[in-house]
Amino acid sequence: MRGRVRLDYTARVRRGVLFACVVSIGLASGGAARAQDAAPLSGEEIARRVNARDDGDLLSRTIVMELTDKRGTTRTRVTRSFRRRFDDGVRSILFFDEPANVQGTALLTWDYADPARTDDQWLYLPALRKSRRVALADRGRAFLGTDLSFEDMKKETRVGIEDYAWREAGEEQVDGRRCLVVEAIAVDARTAREIGYGRMRLRVDAETWIPRFLEYWAPDGAPLKTIRLREVEEIEGIWTARRVEAENLQTGHRTLLRFERIDYGADVAEDLFTEAALRRGAP
Numbered sequence: 001m002r003g004r005v006r007l008d009y010t011a012r013v014r015r016g017v018l019f020a021c022v023v024s025i026g027l028a029s030g031g032a033a034r035a036q037d038a039a040p041l042s043g044e045e046i047a048r049r050v051n052a053r054d055d056g057d058l059l060s061r062t063i064v065m066e067l068t069d070k071r072g073t074t075r076t077r078v079t080r081s082f083r084r085r086f087d088d089g090v091r092s093i094l095f096f097d098e099p100a101n102v103q104g105t106a107l108l109t110w111d112y113a114d115p116a117r118t119d120d121q122w123l124y125l126p127a128l129r130k131s132r133r134v135a136l137a138d139r140g141r142a143f144l145g146t147d148l149s150f151e152d153m154k155k156e157t158r159v160g161i162e163d164y165a166w167r168e169a170g171e172e173q174v175d176g177r178r179c180l181v182v183e184a185i186a187v188d189a190r191t192a193r194e195i196g197y198g199r200m201r202l203r204v205d206a207e208t209w210i211p212r213f214l215e216y217w218a219p220d221g222a223p224l225k226t227i228r229l230r231e232v233e234e235i236e237g238i239w240t241a242r243r244v245e246a247e248n249l250q251t252g253h254r255t256l257l258r259f260e261r262i263d264y265g266a267d268v269a270e271d272l273f274t275e276a277a278l279r280r281g282a283p
Contacts, residue, residue: 043166043182046204051158053209056238059083060266061259063094067145070252077102080282084268089113091273094153095282105144106131106278109154115162121150124278131278140196147225147246147255151195157210157229157241159184159202163191172203174212175230179203192219208232208239223249236264 041049065077078098084091089112096105104126111119121134139151151160164184172179182202186192198219202211214227225248229241244257272283 040168041180043168043184044161046168046180046182047159047161047164047166047184047202049209050202050204050211051161053157054238055157056083056236056264057085058264058266058268060261060263060268062261064258064260065146066256066258068254068256075099082266082268082272084270084273086270086273089119092154093273093277097282102144104281106281107143107150107153108273108275108278110273111154119154121154122275122278124275129279131275137194140194147248147253148227148257149196152227159211160195163187163195164200169201171206174203174205177212178206179212180206186219189219197224205232210239210241218250225249235262238264 059082061081063079063081065079066074067077068074076098077096079094079096081092081094083093089110091111092109094107096102104124106124108122108124108131109119110121118136121139122131123134124131134150139154140149142148143150143153163186165187167183167185169181169183172181180203182204183199184202185199186195186197192198196218197216198221199217201215203213204211210229210232211227212229212232216224216226218224225246228245229243230245231242232239233242234240240259240262242259242262244255244259246255246257248254269283271277
């Protein structure tokens with residue numbers, strides 16, 4: 001009897017030891033999984049998530065541009081903008097309505113999904129009564145007196161993955177929001193000249209994947225400009241910045257974009273995104 005009691009006790013002890021080992025292994029595995037989940041994303045992965053953010057298949061909106069020089073003089077322009085997603089990428093068109101000296105000016109952009117394919121842009125100037133293709137070498141030029149380049153107008157809240165080498169750089173708070181910090185350096189001198197930037201630093205909202213604050217340096221390394229996205233809200237299920245503020249640190253010039261009448265369900269016709277539509281004008 002005592003022998004059977006000793007055997008039962010030994011078995012219970014062994015079962016207890018085995019259970020403890022299993023629990024320990026499970027806790028260790030769970031801890032490792034949590035540690036892996038908590039590992040920071042790479043800089044390029046953060047940039048890819050910025051580009052993968054849902055920004056709608058269709059879009060119609062009004063953009064009010066306020067251009068302010070270093071003396072405080074402000075000029076206002078009113079534009080209408082349309083965007084549509086196609087099988088091969090995203091196409092957008094921008095028409096100037098006011099003031100009279102820029103009325104009829106328009107910009108058409110074809111942003112291809114295939115990174116190996118060069119994107120296309122056409123600028124229509126009514127005084128010349130014809131459109132001209134924006135050369136790849138000109139994509140870093142300022143867009144019609146604003147503090148945004150042709151490339152900025154094309155990408156909007158997205159970034160050129162292939163133009164930069166990416167590095168994760170921690171976290172910061174921007175306007176009370178937790179943001180992931182990413183530093184990007186142009187892949188080579190030629191690319192830096194084309195895009196107009198040698199380096200940039202982004203603070204990306206960790207929830208919405210919208211860049212909240214961006215800093216840019218010129219190809220020669222000098223601080224160039226900043227861009228802030230504000231008044232971010234959910235419109236028709238899509239996170240949207242209603243206000244963009246750009247400042248040229250070298251000239252003191254500032255550009256404010258205010259987005260109004262935003263409609264992600266608009267009936268945007270496919271034939272609006274053609275060179276012929278540039279000449280016809282806004283619908």
